[in-house]
Amino acid sequence: MSTRYPAGETLTRGERRALNLYLVSGLLLFILLMSFGLTMRLAQSAWIDITPNHFYQIMTAHGAGMVGTVGLASSAVMWFFLRKYVRLSLPVFVANYACFMLGAALLLGATFVGRFGGAWTFLYPLPVHSMGVWSAGAAAVFMVGYLVMGLGFLLFYLDAMRAIVRVYGNLGRALGLQWLFRGTVDPSHPATVVASTMVIIVNSLGILGGAVVLVMSLVNAYASEFVLDALFAKNLTYFFGHVFVNSSIYMAVIGVYELLPRYTGRPWSMSRPFLWAWAANTVLVLIVYPHHLLMDFAMPRWAMVIGQIASYGEGLPVFAATAYLVLTNVHRSGLRWRMPIVLIVLAIFGWSAGIVPAIIDGTISVNRVMHNTLWVPGHFHFYLLLGVLPMLLAFMYHLIGGRADEPISRGDELGLTAYLVGGLTFVGMFLAGGHASEPRRYAVHFAEWRPYDQVASIAAVLVIAAMLLFAARIARGLLRAPAELR
Amino acid sequence: MMTIQDEVGVLTLAGIAGVALVFLYVIHGATRKADAARVEARAGAIRKWFFLGLLVLGAGVTAATLAPFPIPDQQASAGTRHVVDVVGHQWGWRLPPGPIEAGIPVEFRVTSADVNHGFGLYDSSGRLLAQTQAMPGVTNRLVYTFARPGRYRVLCLEYCGLVHYGMSAEIVVSAAGGARP
Numbered sequence: 001m002s003t004r005y006p007a008g009e010t011l012t013r014g015e016r017r018a019l020n021l022y023l024v025s026g027l028l029l030f031i032l033l034m035s036f037g038l039t040m041r042l043a044q045s046a047w048i049d050i051t052p053n054h055f056y057q058i059m060t061a062h063g064a065g066m067v068g069t070v071g072l073a074s075s076a077v078m079w080f081f082l083r084k085y086v087r088l089s090l091p092v093f094v095a096n097y098a099c100f101m102l103g104a105a106l107l108l109g110a111t112f113v114g115r116f117g118g119a120w121t122f123l124y125p126l127p128v129h130s131m132g133v134w135s136a137g138a139a140a141v142f143m144v145g146y147l148v149m150g151l152g153f154l155l156f157y158l159d160a161m162r163a164i165v166r167v168y169g170n171l172g173r174a175l176g177l178q179w180l181f182r183g184t185v186d187p188s189h190p191a192t193v194v195a196s197t198m199v200i201i202v203n204s205l206g207i208l209g210g211a212v213v214l215v216m217s218l219v220n221a222y223a224s225e226f227v228l229d230a231l232f233a234k235n236l237t238y239f240f241g242h243v244f245v246n247s248s249i250y251m252a253v254i255g256v257y258e259l260l261p262r263y264t265g266r267p268w269s270m271s272r273p274f275l276w277a278w279a280a281n282t283v284l285v286l287i288v289y290p291h292h293l294l295m296d297f298a299m300p301r302w303a304m305v306i307g308q309i310a311s312y313g314e315g316l317p318v319f320a321a322t323a324y325l326v327l328t329n330v331h332r333s334g335l336r337w338r339m340p341i342v343l344i345v346l347a348i349f350g351w352s353a354g355i356v357p358a359i360i361d362g363t364i365s366v367n368r369v370m371h372n373t374l375w376v377p378g379h380f381h382f383y384l385l386l387g388v389l390p391m392l393l394a395f396m397y398h399l400i401g402g403r404a405d406e407p408i409s410r411g412d413e414l415g416l417t418a419y420l421v422g423g424l425t426f427v428g429m430f431l432a433g434g435h436a437s438e439p440r441r442y443a444v445h446f447a448e449w450r451p452y453d454q455v456a457s458i459a460a461v462l463v464i465a466a467m468l469l470f471a472a473r474i475a476r477g478l479l480r481a482p483a484e485l486r
Numbered sequence: 487m488m489t490i491q492d493e494v495g496v497l498t499l500a501g502i503a504g505v506a507l508v509f510l511y512v513i514h515g516a517t518r519k520a521d522a523a524r525v526e527a528r529a530g531a532i533r534k535w536f537f538l539g540l541l542v543l544g545a546g547v548t549a550a551t552l553a554p555f556p557i558p559d560q561q562a563s564a565g566t567r568h569v570v571d572v573v574g575h576q577w578g579w580r581l582p583p584g585p586i587e588a589g590i591p592v593e594f595r596v597t598s599a600d601v602n603h604g605f606g607l608y609d610s611s612g613r614l615l616a617q618t619q620a621m622p623g624v625t626n627r628l629v630y631t632f633a634r635p636g637r638y639r640v641l642c643l644e645y646c647g648l649v650h651y652g653m654s655a656e657i658v659v660s661a662a663g664g665a666r667p
Contacts, residue, residue, distance in 0.1 A: 052648055052649070052651065053648060056647075056648065056650075117647070117648070118647075119645050121645075123601070123602050123644075123645070125600070125601055125622065126601045126602065126645075126646065126647060129576070129600050129601045129647070130647055130648070131576050131647060131648065133647065133648050229623065230602065230621050230622050230623055230624065231621060231623075231624055234602070234621070266522050293619075294557075295604070295617055295618050295619050295626075295643075296618075296619045296621065296624070296626065297557050297558070297560055297618050297619075297626040297627060297628065298560060298621070298624045298625070298626055301555065301557070304557065305552060308548065308551070308552065309548055312544040312547070312548065313544070316537070316540055316541075316544070320536075320537065320540065324529070324533055324536070327508065327509070327512045327529075328525060328526060328529035330512055330513075330516050331512045331515060331516065331520075331525055331529070332515050332516070332518050332519060332520035332525055333516060333519065333522070333525075334516075334517060334518060334519025334520075335516055335517060336517070337516075337517070345509065345512075345513060348509075349505065349506070349509045352505045352509075353501075353502045353505045353506065356498055356501035356502050356505065357494075357498045357501075357502075360494055360497055360498060360501075361494075363547070363551050364551065364552070364555075364556045364557065365490075365551050365556040366490065366494055366551075368490075368556065368616055368617060369489075369490050369491055369494075369614045369615070369616070369617070370491070370494065370614075371604075371617060371643070372604050372606075372617070372643040372644060373614060373643070375494075431495075431498065435491050435492075435494070435495045436491075436612070437491065437608065437612060437613050437614035439604075439606065439641055439642070439643050439651075440643075440645075441645040441650060441651075442650065442651035443650070443651045444651045444652070445651075446612075448612065
């Protein structure tokens with residue numbers, strides 16, 4: 001057993017099947033949902049003709065699907081590494097997958113059969129106020145789909161919480177809070193446990209917040225006299241949405257912490273600044289969501305101030321600490337470039353660079369002219385497409401790697417080039433559109449906006465081609481089951 | 487003259503270029519091997535100043551951008567402002583037909599009759615000037631002073647259903663004294 005594939009990570013037959021289900025489904029869904037994204041950009045380019053109704057159904061499926069799929073694939077990363085340190089339940093892991101698939105079927109049914117086009121953010125009261133485009137029943141199916149998905153993730157987190165508490169005593173000790181101010185930090189305390197504990201805490205709360213607004217909206221769908229406060233509902237929606245997406249990033253980054261030293265040959269150990277970063281972020285990620293509501297002037301002023309300051313602050317601890325860790329670990333390490341480490345470096349670049357336009361947009365005076373323009377999909381596509389997805393791909397390439405330590409193939413080289421060039425151009429066109437004040441979520445674009453859309457469409461084709469290449473290679477490797485993982 | 491969007495664009499490009507340069511430097515030297523302890527010691531020394539720099543930058547930008555607070559006091563009386571009541575609905579804007587004059591602060595009191603909308607104020611070149619949300623049951627007060635007379639456009643900036651992309655209106659701003667453009 002090589003140091004790259006330690007004994008603790010060996011998979012049983014059942015575990016391998018479950019992991020393959022997650023990863024192969026994730027890859028297929030990513031490609032499908034990317035093609036939805038391409039369809040939208042082609043429609044905005046006026047290169048294809050689809051009705052606004054279909055456009056918004058596709059937009060809803062793309063958004064909800066991508067958020068869910070990133071969560072699904074990154075929870076597989078967390079599960080794979082966390083089970084080395086604590087005893088996780090395989091049936092619960094499988095139950096999460098089953099809930100996800102059932103939820104996904106409901107979401108797709110609601111959008112493409114029920115014609116629901118209320119966007120992944122399902123902002124109250126739009127789901128029940130469609131002007132006859134879709135029915136309350138379609139909205140209800142969509143919301144039940146979300147609830148079923150959320151139930152799966154919650155089960156997964158509760159199981160992980162149980163397992164962590166059994167080994168570490170409580171969540172605080174797992175986070176390493178006992179070493180924040182005094183004592184000698186145990187250098188072998190796993191980063192995976194710290195990050196997983198943080199995610200369990202914040203995303204359980206995030207999912208519960210989402211469940212509250214979903215259940216209230218469901219009641220409202222069938223009892224219209226039960227009226228919600230729209231601002232309160234929006235607070236809950238964005239609390240859920242922000243925490244869920246961020247948690248997915250943090251689950252995926254576990255793979256970076258685990259794999260980095262195996263490819264650079266430089267081990268790194270737990271430190272007090274690392275623990276401080278994750279402890280601070282546990283709080284910051286829960287309070288930062290008002291930066292989504294900076295243009296809701298009725299929000300209390302203190303909440304907006306927190307939204308701006310926490311936006312700056314959230315970038316600092318985990319992201320800056322992780323980027324710094326990766327850069328210093330890679331610098332003059334004498335590594336040999338292999339797909340996982342190339343993808344890790346790309347991912348940390350995408351995350352770091354994508355945070356630049358995001359943090360700037362978190363400034364209230366900037367948000368006044370950038371909010372809900374294409375600047376917003378510009379920055380979140382930057383750190384999801386060029387940050388999180390490469391993290392997930394790095395994990396998958398690691399899984400299919402062998403003892404032979406193969407160099408990067410010509411096919412993968414081609415894929416990487418297409419992905420990087422296509423990805424940068426694609427997000428660049430969103431940012432350029434935002435700079436030109438183009439509103440987001442327009443099914444039809446003015447003629448002067450179309451050049452950005454057209455370049456973005458070509459770039460999206462490149463990204464999808466690269467993703468197809470990667471997916472084919474990974475799926476083949478996973479189904480072959482490398483010897484190291486048996 | 488640079489708009490806020492231009493400044494944001496330049497800052498973003500500079501920031502991304504800076505990040506890219508650091509990564510390129512590290513990638514360039516990655517395959518050469520140096521003593522890990524030496525690299526870590528040097529990185530540790532730089533890290534202290536890097537984080538301190540980020541903290542000072544964050545604090546400075548926060549202070550500079552939050553005072554005065556960029557959003558008008560929602561409780562203050564309109565005073566000498568010209569008040570315009572705006573109602574968003576699927577899929578249009580209800581705006582009073584009365585004249586708006588350049589140079590006078592205008593208080594847009596924005597709400598919605600149905601779902602969430604976004605009141606986005608655009609100039610004739612298509613540049614977003616200001617915005618606020620239009621939310622049912624809530625009135626947001628946006629204060630804006632039109633520097634020049636002309637035709638301005640209102641676009642919806644919050645997804646509101648099937649004809650979100652077509653939800654627009656026009657505002658005509660006259661020169662001081664009421665002369666139409």
